[in-house]
Amino acid sequence: MTLITDLTEVYNSDAKTSEPVRAPVRRRQVPIPLISLATVIGLLLIWAAAASAELVSPVFLPSPAVVAASLWNLVSVGFVDSTLPQHVLASLGRVLGGLAVAVLIGVPAGLAIGASRIGRGILDPIVEFLRPLPPLAYLPLIIIWSGIGEASKVIVIALSMLPSIVISTASGVRSVPKDHVNAARAFGATKRQVTFHVVLPSALPSILTGIRIALGTGWSTLVAAELVAATRGLGFMIQSAAQFLVTDVVIAGIAVIAVIAILLEIAARALERWLAPWASAK
Amino acid sequence: MNRLFFNDVSLAYPARDRQGVPQLVLDRIKLSIATGEFVVVIGRSGSGKTSLLNLAAGFQEPTGGTVTLDDKPVEGPGAERAVVFQDDALYPWLDARDNVAFPLKLKGVGERERRARADELLDLVGLSAAGNRRIWELSGGMRQRVGIARALAAEPRFLLLDEPLGALDALTRGKMQTFLLGVWAKSRSGALLITHSIDEALMLATRIVVLSPNPGRLAADIASSFAADILAGASPSEVRASPAFKRMQDGLTGLIHADSPEEELAA
Known part of the structure; x- marks a missing residue:
């Protein structure tokens, strides 16, 4: 009986609240991307205004229009013997080459650190030595050892990428759920099968995050490495342009480097969503 | 018929510090499970239920006694003892x-x-x-x-189930119990299931094993026939409503909480 009266009370109180309530007014808010876009346009306008007022000499600050024109010129005619696509391809090739080397060495190393105490003991000091070093500090040594050819650049880029790949692989391996490993063992998996069918796939999201971070470091290392020794590539292009005081090419080059960095980040995120959709689905 | 046998199995964890004494989790458990049996292990937290299952699975080694499968000692996990985990452990x-x-x-x-x-x-x-x-x-x-x-x-010849229904809501849990019973009957394997729920134990078990805590000791080993009734076609709600079920439930509650201090009951 009490249950029934309670229920009717609940219904009644429900009816009370369903009286016409003032609809909550949603305050219109400017979306953040719009604010960001306005900022970029504002900065470009200030730049254009400063250039057209000739506050500084056009040699130091060419107008946005001049930079855009020189960008087009870079694509169609080129600079220092190569067109912009050729410079970009040279740079991208080095970064991807470095990435391939870093993944081939870094993933097994991370696996060893994450899965075995001895592996950790051996490799930890090496990674910790390498990690805080600015790549440009060991670039001269690499050039002494392997010349100024492609090899030295790929080696430097791979070295700069290694720590983040090793560390993220190791942390991915360490955070493999115990039940996942135990389940495979209970089904009679060998150590090798556990590694390839459970540990590596489970660590994949973490490895991919490491690769994304590595691409960022690799890209900035690359441009710096090309400033020192190269005959083609975005860093080299900027460096040559600066020597001849072709400021518009320098600025255009910087813009291209930034855009490619953003595209690499987007590509890496797409790769994560494609290869490890469960990491973002949880 | 295959037999999984715990012969006076003890398990102790090493002491936390040098002066400390090793912590005894399971104390001389003697338990046998044959194919065709559904053994449910029930007990309060700290009674070493999950450790018992880990020993059967071969994830852990006993510090005393032996676990044998058809008189051969269990050495590590093996495909003849499949495990179902509480949080599924699917890939x-x-x-x-x-x-x-x-x-x-x-x-x-x-x-x-x-x-x-x-x-x-x-x-x-x-x-x-x-x-x-x-x-x-x-x-x-x-x-x-x-x-x-x-x-x-x-x-597998034995299914080891570590609170497989523990994370489910009550309605799904009830359905899954009947389902699990059906699957087990078809598979003709032996089952060892760990649970907190007395109701679940009565619904599934052909034998109920009660562990008392600190350290885990075998407190009771009771045959139960409700699972057979359900397999024979009785409805789970009828079985639950029967006086025999209620009596068993009260008896088990008494056994499990026999020596528990007041504050633990309140919690």
């Missing part, structure tokens, strides 16, 4: 079918046969349409069904 990078087929893949069974066998098992657990679904798209109950299908794929 999110595989779809439901590949998860079920995983034990077959480890054995080196060919792709085609694997798929066919996995589809059969998914059919058995009532998920024939879910083969291509991603694990994270499935509900908790469906995941446990996939987990059970995966365990069955190994064609």
